[in-house]
Amino acid sequence: xxxxxxxxxxxxxxxxxxxxxxxxxxxxxxxxxxxxxxxxxxxxxxxxxxxxxxxxxxxxxxxxxxxxxxxxxxxxxxxxxxxxxxxxxxxxxxxxxxxxxxxxxxxxxxxxxxxxxxxxxxxxxxxxxxxxxxxxxxxxxxxxxxxxxxxxxxxxxxxxxxxxxxx
Amino acid sequence: xxxxxxxxxxxxxxxxxxxxxxxxxxxxxxxxxxxxxxxxxxxxxxxxxxxxxxxxxxxxxxxxxxxxxxxxxxxxxxxxxxxxxxxxxxxxxxxxxxxxxxxxxxxxxxxxxxxxxxxxxxxxxxxxxxxxxxxxxxxxxxxxxxxxxxxxxxxxxxxxxxxxxxxxxxxxxxxxxxxxxxxxxxxxxxxxxxxxxxxxxxxxxxxxxxxxxxxxxxxxxxxxxxxxxxxxxxxxxxxxxxxxxxxxxxxxxxxxxxxxxxxxxxxxxxxxxxxxxxxxxxxxxxxxxxxxxxxxxxxxxxxxxxxxxxxxxxxxxxxxxxxxxxxxxxxxxxxxxxxxxxxxxxxxxxxxxxxxxxxxxxxxxxxxxxxxxxxxxxxxxxxxxxxxxxxxxxxxxxxxxxxxxxxxxxxxxxxxxxxxxxxxxxxxxxxxxxxxxxxxxxxxxxxxxxxxxxxxxxxxxxxxxxxxxxxxxxxxxxxxxxxxxxxxxxxxxxxxxxxxxxxxxxxxxxxxxxxxxxxxxxxxxxxxxxxxxxxxxxxxxxxxxxxxxxxxx
Numbered sequence: 001x002x003x004x005x006x007x008x009x010x011x012x013x014x015x016x017x018x019x020x021x022x023x024x025x026x027x028x029x030x031x032x033x034x035x036x037x038x039x040x041x042x043x044x045x046x047x048x049x050x051x052x053x054x055x056x057x058x059x060x061x062x063x064x065x066x067x068x069x070x071x072x073x074x075x076x077x078x079x080x081x082x083x084x085x086x087x088x089x090x091x092x093x094x095x096x097x098x099x100x101x102x103x104x105x106x107x108x109x110x111x112x113x114x115x116x117x118x119x120x121x122x123x124x125x126x127x128x129x130x131x132x133x134x135x136x137x138x139x140x141x142x143x144x145x146x147x148x149x150x151x152x153x154x155x156x157x158x159x160x161x162x163x164x165x166x167x
Numbered sequence: 168x169x170x171x172x173x174x175x176x177x178x179x180x181x182x183x184x185x186x187x188x189x190x191x192x193x194x195x196x197x198x199x200x201x202x203x204x205x206x207x208x209x210x211x212x213x214x215x216x217x218x219x220x221x222x223x224x225x226x227x228x229x230x231x232x233x234x235x236x237x238x239x240x241x242x243x244x245x246x247x248x249x250x251x252x253x254x255x256x257x258x259x260x261x262x263x264x265x266x267x268x269x270x271x272x273x274x275x276x277x278x279x280x281x282x283x284x285x286x287x288x289x290x291x292x293x294x295x296x297x298x299x300x301x302x303x304x305x306x307x308x309x310x311x312x313x314x315x316x317x318x319x320x321x322x323x324x325x326x327x328x329x330x331x332x333x334x335x336x337x338x339x340x341x342x343x344x345x346x347x348x349x350x351x352x353x354x355x356x357x358x359x360x361x362x363x364x365x366x367x368x369x370x371x372x373x374x375x376x377x378x379x380x381x382x383x384x385x386x387x388x389x390x391x392x393x394x395x396x397x398x399x400x401x402x403x404x405x406x407x408x409x410x411x412x413x414x415x416x417x418x419x420x421x422x423x424x425x426x427x428x429x430x431x432x433x434x435x436x437x438x439x440x441x442x443x444x445x446x447x448x449x450x451x452x453x454x455x456x457x458x459x460x461x462x463x464x465x466x467x468x469x470x471x472x473x474x475x476x477x478x479x480x481x482x483x484x485x486x487x488x489x490x491x492x493x494x495x496x497x498x499x500x501x502x503x504x505x506x507x508x509x510x511x512x513x514x515x516x517x518x519x520x521x522x523x524x525x526x527x528x529x530x531x532x533x534x535x536x537x538x539x540x541x542x543x544x545x546x547x548x549x550x551x552x553x554x555x556x557x558x559x560x561x562x563x564x565x566x567x568x569x570x571x572x573x574x575x576x577x578x579x580x581x582x583x584x585x586x587x588x589x590x591x592x593x594x595x596x597x598x599x600x601x602x603x604x605x606x607x608x609x610x611x612x613x614x615x616x617x618x619x620x621x622x623x624x625x626x627x628x629x630x631x632x633x634x635x636x637x638x639x640x641x642x643x644x645x646x647x648x649x650x651x652x653x654x655x656x657x658x659x660x661x662x663x664x665x666x667x668x669x670x671x672x673x674x675x676x677x678x679x680x681x682x683x684x685x686x687x688x689x690x691x692x693x694x695x696x697x698x699x700x701x702x703x704x705x706x707x708x709x710x711x712x713x714x715x716x717x718x719x720x
Contacts, residue, residue, distance in 0.1 A: 018298075019286065019287075019290075019298075022287070022290065023290060026290055026291060030291055060473065060477075063473060064470060064473075064474060067469045067470035067472075068470045070469070070470075071294075071320075071468070071470060072295075073294070073295040073315060074295075
């Protein structure tokens with residue numbers, strides 16, 4: 001039976017201690033989940049960190065991994081994020097090989113996406129873009145026509161919002 | 168008062184009422200062991216032959232007494248040798264505190280002699296683990312370890328202490344054990360809904376697991392099944408919760424469960440799962456398990472809900488609390504027709520005796536039950552003998568059948584039997600094993616001799632690794648790959664060699680005579696029972712199949 005996989009985003013508040021990331025990530029690993037992206041960062045409370053994980057799951061396996069992760073002693077809370085309750089951002093760095101002629105075209109695309117050219121050399125330039133993962137995907141699609149040398153994305157980081165978000 | 172780390176370990180154990188520990192010393196553990204030496208009168212340390220035996224002993228101690236067992240080991244191999252024992256406890260939700268020593272802090276991460284990162288190794292087999300390299304953190308960490316081990320769904324916790332933290336000094340103040348974490352709150356509406364399911368059911372079955380034992384809910388469960396006239400099937404972990412004399416007891420469910428138990432689940436219109444986790448050895452085919460029934464479940468662990476089998480209604484919380492609160496609302500009812508029907512399946516279980524067999528495992532186990540009292544603690548290893556023990560022992564009480572259920576650890580038995588005997592010196596302890604399992608850890612016989620423990624070990628010797636052999640017979644066209652070890656072990660001589668007594672039995676009469684003698688000994692006794700390698704564990708439902716595919720002959 002085909003059970004559709006959905007991309008899921010969870011935000012986990014954990015104790016800010018050694019080995020905590022390992023505990024959380026190994027739980028996903030041994031329960032058979034492949035992590036698409038992962039960010040870990042400090043919060044305003046120095047005793048807590050936030051881990052944001054993007055992964056694919058069925059609805060039932062989602063419930064399993066959430067309840068299993070909740071049981072870890074280092075986990076304070078875990079929240080499933082979605083478009084209605086949260087806001088997320090991701091940062092992209094993209095290095096593209098471009099000669100003089102191509103530069104202005106690329107500059108134009110960069111401006112449309114409100115990205116920034118942060119490094120420029122004779123053969124290449126590096127573009128920085130922050131936004132929703134969808135925006136980054138869109139930008140990457142457009143840039144695919146050029147000779148992309150390297151790409152690096154930070155993975156999603158997100159926060160729960162108080163107002164309904166429509167992006 | 169200023170104390171060293173090692174003194175703090177002793178004091179915190181005392182705070183928690185620990186008077187017995189199991190373990191094995193070593194270089195990094197010298198400070199801790201020095202303190203154990205000085206505190207001999209307060210804490211009894213049982214030295215085993217191998218750290219694995221010590222871990223199983225702590226586990227067996229916990230299962231038999233209900234008190235959290237404690238095991239000590241040194242760094243490196245000492246710690247890694249605990250791994251199987253910790254995993255065994257983890258899979259069966261047995262509380263246990265493992266205290267390992269590690270190399271001094273300045274050597275950590277430098278591949279020092281006997282250094283391993285045991286917190287990394289045991290991450291997935293403990294509820295939680297701690298690395299302590301500052302003596303100031305030690306007392307609170309150890310208290311937290313006990314709290315975590317005993318809270319909610321119980322399990323093992325490991326505390327790894329660097330050698331310098333065990334010798335450094337800090338201020339110590341005696342404290343009471345930390346209060347356990349609050350149990351999950353059960354909603355009234357959910358409980359009311361569960362009661363409605365129970366009252367409306369015509370063909371209900373209670374499916375009970377180890378959670379009933381952990382929650383100490385045997386009496387409440389008995390009240391429920393009497394009041395509502397509900398038959399009960401149990402998992403391996405819940406043997407004895409409902410005594411075999413109780414007419415509602417249908418025996419064990421699952422792969423080698425009874426015909427009655429498996430049919431009852433199959434025909435029921437309501438399955439009441441209490442502290443059981445629908446494992447692949449019970450719900451062999453999750454689609455077909457209890458296919459005609461609504462399923463309601465009570466478990467203390469939320470992650471057990473809908474894990475393997477989809478259920479209709481649940482309560483997350485303590486089973487004893489749940490039963491106490493619903494009992495007044497459960498209708499007193501006779502379900503005569505249903506009980507008669509399931510009762511009729513009970514005599515479907517037959518023991519088939521191989522023609523060329525002189526001694527059948529059932530005869531051995533029945534003889535043991537006849538010759539001992541209801542307080543006897545049975546400890547098994549893993550394999551055919553384990554299933555025969557589960558099937559043929561006349562279970563009367565909970566905490567009297569100790570076995571490695573979830574992990575299925577061959578070699579569990581001897582260590583666990585030692586722990587059980589030390590925890591319950593008044594009770595008779597019988598260790599039932601097979602020749603395969605026994606060869607894994609019979610070295611613990613030395614421990615039983617040193618500690619003068621009158622544990623009777625009954626070895627079902629069929630000269631093969633029977634359970635795998637049985638599968639090879641049934642499903643691999645008798646290609647006996649590595650299951651016929653051709654060992655020449657003389658168990659009688661071996662027993663004598665380590666200072667124990669040994670007997671050999673080939674017939675029921677010989678066994679009874681040997682067992683009679685064994686009961687009078689004040690040290691360990693081994694009785695080798697020669698059984699046929701063609702004996703099978705039946706009935707059997709193959710993996711992934713259902714009650715329709717049950718093999719009974």
